[in-house]
Amino acid sequence: MKTFDFIQMRFPAKAEYVGIIRLSISGIASRMGFNYEEIEDLKIAISEAVTNTVTHAYKEDEIGEVSIGFGVYSDRLEIMVSDRGESFNFEEIKEEIGPYHPRESPIENLREGGLGLFLIDALMDKVEINNDYGVIVLMTKYIHEAEVDSDDNEISTTQQ
């Protein structure tokens, strides 16, 4: 039984595509009924995850692909970012993934990429990371409750 829509996209792991990925999530989140602030948070979170992949790809001198999966639920958006180009089994990976624990270190001393993960954790409701096959980041953001309560139309809520 499928209770959510799944959208998958693949991009070359290049910096110039990060802006396009932001436009994509902006469209999906807007359609779902997220408010302006939440959409801006989502744009930053997904950019941070993709940026990690892109900068890593440049260091390795081998431009790979970044896979992005969106789990669209009535009350939340789950976003998976993987530095492997191949398709992934969304449900399977979700079971194997573990929570992210930000280390307590002053912002000045965060190593490269650390600030990005810190922001993802601050802006999303739930963040999980799996390092078994490349790096996979799974993040969840719930639609603001006040909006869901005030309107039972769920996803069909219009954004004018």
Add this chain to the structure above:
Amino acid sequence: MNLSIDIQEREHHSIIFVQGEVDVYTAEQLKKSLIPLTEETENLVEVNLDGVRYMDSTGLGILIGAWKSAKKHHSHLKLVQLNNRLMRLFKVTGLDQMMDIHPIKQGGNQYENV
């Protein structure tokens, strides 16, 4: 998805206007323009972020780098005209406690040009 940068140089006072999106794609452009200004001694480097529509950790990283560089060269980095979204980024990261930051004032037109 572009960034445009405009620099006004006066004696011991540089103003850099940043417009557009600061992300992994455009960050290098900001770095190249901003860092040299902070390497001048006793320079007030004012970064006007009024036109920034998007910024993430790559942009913050460059501003942190510029802040450190300014300190090292006895210069001062000042960030002005930050909108609510940018302020949120600086507050979440605690950078607002560390850096000299001046958000956009409500009601507008109260911006002091130093």
